[in-house]
Amino acid sequence: MEENIITSVQNARIKHVVALQQKSSLRREEGLFVVEGQREIEHCIEGGYEVVEVYKRSQESGVRSQESGVRSQEPEVRSQESGVRREVEYLVSPQVYEKMAYRGSTEGMIAVVKCKDHQLSIVHYPLSIQDNPLVVVLEGVEKPGNLGAILRSADAANVDAVIVCDPLTDLYNPNLIRASIGAVFTVPTAVCTSLECIAFLKERKINILTAQLQDSYEYYDYDMTGPTAIVMGTESTGLTQQWREAADAHIRIPMLGRLDSLNVSVSAAILMYEAVRQRKASAP
Numbered sequence: 001m002e003e004n005i006i007t008s009v010q011n012a013r014i015k016h017v018v019a020l021q022q023k024s025s026l027r028r029e030e031g032l033f034v035v036e037g038q039r040e041i042e043h044c045i046e047g048g049y050e051v052v053e054v055y056k057r058s059q060e061s062g063v064r065s066q067e068s069g070v071r072s073q074e075p076e077v078r079s080q081e082s083g084v085r086r087e088v089e090y091l092v093s094p095q096v097y098e099k100m101a102y103r104g105s106t107e108g109m110i111a112v113v114k115c116k117d118h119q120l121s122i123v124h125y126p127l128s129i130q131d132n133p134l135v136v137v138l139e140g141v142e143k144p145g146n147l148g149a150i151l152r153s154a155d156a157a158n159v160d161a162v163i164v165c166d167p168l169t170d171l172y173n174p175n176l177i178r179a180s181i182g183a184v185f186t187v188p189t190a191v192c193t194s195l196e197c198i199a200f201l202k203e204r205k206i207n208i209l210t211a212q213l214q215d216s217y218e219y220y221d222y223d224m225t226g227p228t229a230i231v232m233g234t235e236s237t238g239l240t241q242q243w244r245e246a247a248d249a250h251i252r253i254p255m256l257g258r259l260d261s262l263n264v265s266v267s268a269a270i271l272m273y274e275a276v277r278q279r280k281a282s283a284p
Contacts (some may be wrong), residue, residue, distance in 0.1 A: 005058065006092045013090070017055070017112060017176045021102045026038040031115045033172035041159045043182030052113040054089045057108035084252035102174040115172060119190040120163065120200055133160040133206060134227040134275050138270060139194055139239055142168035148179025149265035150232075157272040162187055163229075165194040198246045201229050207248045210239055211267060216250035216276035224275035225282045232271075235264050 010073055019026050020034045027033050032052065035044050045051060052272060092100065100110055136159050141147045147169065147218075154162050169176065171191065201208055206227040211219075224230075233239035233248070244250070253262060253270055262270075 006055075006090055006096055009096055013053070013097070014092070014096055014100055016110055017100050017110065020112065021100075022136045022176050024173065027115065027170060027172050032112055032220075034102070034174065036101060036109070036174070036179060037110045038109045040177060040185075041109060041111045043185045044111070044113055047185035049116065049185060051094070052088060053112040055097070055100060055110045056089065057093050057094055058091040059094075061128040077090060103178055109256055110131050118171060118189055120190040120196055122155060131160070132225075132226050133204075134143055134224075134272070134279075135161050135163060135201070135206060136272065137163045137165060137197055137201075137208075137229050137231040138167075138184065138264075138268075139165045139231065139243060140168060140234050140237075141264075142234060144169045144173040144176035145179045146235075146263070146265045147171075148176040148181075148184065150268045151176075151180040151183040151187050153220040153265065153269040153272055155180075157269075157276050159187065162189045163197050164189065165190045165197050167191060190202060194240065194242055198242070202246070208243075209249050209251050209271075210243050210247040211241075211252065211271060212238055212244065212250050213252050214250070216252040217252040218254055219271055219274055222249050222251050224278050228275055230268070230271045230275070232268050233262055235261060 017034055020030070035041050041051070041054070054274070097108065097110070134157075136150065136154055138147065138150065140149075141164060143279055147164070147167075151162060164171070171184055172225060196210070204227070206229050208229050208231060209224070209234070210231045220263060229245055231239065233243070251271070253267055255261070
């Protein structure tokens with residue numbers, strides 16, 4: 001089979017990939033997003049996502065347009081390496097790849113992937129009281145880098161699910177995917193309203209711990225060995241009143257220096273690993 005080689009940045013496929021990188025509205029409309037890097041693409045496939053197209057950067061010396069009738073000398077991208085069918089793989093020139101790539105150091109591979117449905121009702125690993133779940137809830141998160149970093153920590157701590165309430169960014173933002181290094185594909189993640197999430201947690205008798213400075217206990221004084229949801233708000237305004245009222249307990253991380261707050265992703269990691277520590281300590 002002759003290689004599909006793209007050498008023009010004006011190619012319609014290339015323009016489409018660039019638009020998907022830049023426009024959340026287009027990602028929502030078409031149900032597609034872009035993943036850069038072989039590691040991230042592998043995590044994506046392992047997470048059950050459907051890859052639509054793969055673009056691989058060709059060596060400069062091997063690039064020839066199809067119109068020239070000369071086949072590329074670039075080694076073939078094998079199906080077992082990319083996880084996709086051979087006919088949806090394309091080689092692109094380095095100049096075209098640079099136009100497509102949102103970031104550097106992506107191992108010369110970019111994929112277009114179908115979005116998943118992240119409704120709370122169809123979280124891939126249903127939570128139940130018998131499983132003693134540990135859940136992280138994020139309200140109104142607006143910085144994709146923070147959400148990506150939290151997902152990365154959630155994967156490391158083996159959190160059962162992350163629930164994103166009333167988000168101000170989408171799960172397939174390129175900065176989020178980059179910051180999560182693929183954890184957005186490995187951690188069961190749902191998107192819903194705060195009211196839906198509160199009802200979901202209370203129905204399953206999962207204790208709601210809200211991270212806040214006011215009227216709160218230091219986090220290591222609260223038992224997290226049972227079914228637990230750690231709820232974080234935005235760095236600027238914190239949690240809304242509906243979460244404060246729904247909480248079973250309010251917890252805080254003591255601030256011993258001159259500043260009065262931590263980055264939300266750092267705070268979330270501290271609280272996740274406190275739950276991990278307590279659960280390991282209480283295990284038989």
